[in-house]
Amino acid sequence: MARPPSVQDDELYDRLAEVFRTTGYEGASLGALAESTGLKRASLYHRFPDGKAQMAEAVMGRVERLFQDLLEPMRTDPDPRTGVMRTAERISAFYGGGLLSCVLDTLPLSGAPEGVRRRAAQVAEVWISAMADVARRGGRSPEDARAAAEDAFAWAEGGLVYGRLFDDGAPFRRALARLPELLLG
Amino acid sequence: MARPPSVQDDELYDRLAEVFRTTGYEGASLGALAESTGLKRASLYHRFPDGKAQMAEAVMGRVERLFQDLLEPMRTDPDPRTGVMRTAERISAFYGGGLLSCVLDTLPLSGAPEGVRRRAAQVAEVWISAMADVARRGGRSPEDARAAAEDAFAWAEGGLVYGRLFDDGAPFRRALARLPELLLG
DNA sequence: GTCTATAAAGAGATAGAC
DNA sequence: GTCTATCTCTTTATAGAC
Numbered sequence: 001m002a003r004p005p006s007v008q009d010d011e012l013y014d015r016l017a018e019v020f021r022t023t024g025y026e027g028a029s030l031g032a033l034a035e036s037t038g039l040k041r042a043s044l045y046h047r048f049p050d051g052k053a054q055m056a057e058a059v060m061g062r063v064e065r066l067f068q069d070l071l072e073p074m075r076t077d078p079d080p081r082t083g084v085m086r087t088a089e090r091i092s093a094f095y096g097g098g099l100l101s102c103v104l105d106t107l108p109l110s111g112a113p114e115g116v117r118r119r120a121a122q123v124a125e126v127w128i129s130a131m132a133d134v135a136r137r138g139g140r141s142p143e144d145a146r147a148a149a150e151d152a153f154a155w156a157e158g159g160l161v162y163g164r165l166f167d168d169g170a171p172f173r174r175a176l177a178r179l180p181e182l183l184l185g
Numbered sequence: 186m187a188r189p190p191s192v193q194d195d196e197l198y199d200r201l202a203e204v205f206r207t208t209g210y211e212g213a214s215l216g217a218l219a220e221s222t223g224l225k226r227a228s229l230y231h232r233f234p235d236g237k238a239q240m241a242e243a244v245m246g247r248v249e250r251l252f253q254d255l256l257e258p259m260r261t262d263p264d265p266r267t268g269v270m271r272t273a274e275r276i277s278a279f280y281g282g283g284l285l286s287c288v289l290d291t292l293p294l295s296g297a298p299e300g301v302r303r304r305a306a307q308v309a310e311v312w313i314s315a316m317a318d319v320a321r322r323g324g325r326s327p328e329d330a331r332a333a334a335e336d337a338f339a340w341a342e343g344g345l346v347y348g349r350l351f352d353d354g355a356p357f358r359r360a361l362a363r364l365p366e367l368l369l370g
Numbered sequence: 371g372t373c374t375a376t377a378a379a380g381a382g383a384t385a386g387a388c
Numbered sequence: 389g390t391c392t393a394t395c396t397c398t399t400t401a402t403a404g405a406c
């Protein structure tokens with residue numbers, strides 16, 4: 001049985017994520033990952049025998065677990081609109097009000113191993129399908145709900161692209177502020 | 186052994202752009218740039234004595250010139266709505282219907298020189314302010330026009346993020362299809 | 371588990387022949 | 389203008405001490 005992820009591990013993953021997030025997969029050198037975590041390169045290899053690819057996949061696993069928490073209100077609040085608003089708040093905070101890059105954007109560039117790219121798509125799918133689900137519960141057809149969820153994802157991710165270019169999180173925050181209307185009409 | 190003749194400048198920039206676009210700045214190795222252009226590494230240094238940073242800036246200059254052409258209908262068509270639709274068509278084609286990554290997203294990650302990041306923001310600003318201009322001509326207040334243009338940029342860029350993750354350009358194309366409504370109400 | 375040391379390959383960049 | 393050859397530094401990865 002696999003060892004459950006410890007808090008210690010999560011802290012490590014968060015520091016690795018910080019590097020991958022800002023530099024992408026190929027830009028994230030072992031040296032930078034080691035410095036960010038406070039471990040030496042050889043120690044990282046002890047934790048991740050398959051090297052950088054395994055570190056990136058572990059980071060994607062961590063992000064997926066974090067998203068499960070961010071998405072919880074949207075999934076469980078009896079009122080869809082309230083749930084969407086609460087999740088939007090959490091997501092906005094998670095991305096530093098729109099000033100942090102998203103690992104789903106920066107990590108899966110060409111050069112990243114296929115497994116990393118697949119994991120990134122998986123996490124994005126978790127997010128998008130949770131939005132589509134709440135849109136359906138709000139009364140939209142499955143097709144409309146999925147399209148609205150994709151649009152919401154795109155708007156938010158693009159807001160983060162804008163944020164990185166101009167150091168301004170306003171477009172990202174507008175996207176999240178309009179999430180209820182976008183998903184529920 | 187005689188080599189095939191060197192490519193023209195714009196052709197050269199396009200081949201460099203292809204590498205930067207898909208891999209980001211740090212992921213774009215001199216070897217990959219040389220292979221993509223058909224030149225040897227030393228020949229690239231003859232054209233760009235300052236190396237990779239200068240190549241990336243030249244690519245941004247090329248992209249800016251390309252955008253001037255993409256944006257021309259939106260700027261000059263007497264009917265704002267027709268102009269926006271024509272520019273949207275051109276932009277959609279430029280990005281392969283939503284399946285190509287955008288250099289404005291992938292190039293300015295951490296690790297890219299400050300000059301490259303500045304150039305990327307400059308090109309994005311050209312695009313966004315052209316959209317804000319047409320929105321104003323369509324009757325919106327300067328503040329609304331700017332915000333709508335930023336939102337349109339974000340939606341489109343995020344559509345490309347989705348396209349890269351899922352190999353599906355539909356969200357990007359939806360964003361462009363809604364450009365008239367987004368900018369002109 | 372973490373470290374130092376080091377190997378092996380790849381990176382950016384330069385010199386000089388043609 | 390393009391090439392081959394080379395330099396130097398960085399990067400990934402491994403070996404082995406503690």
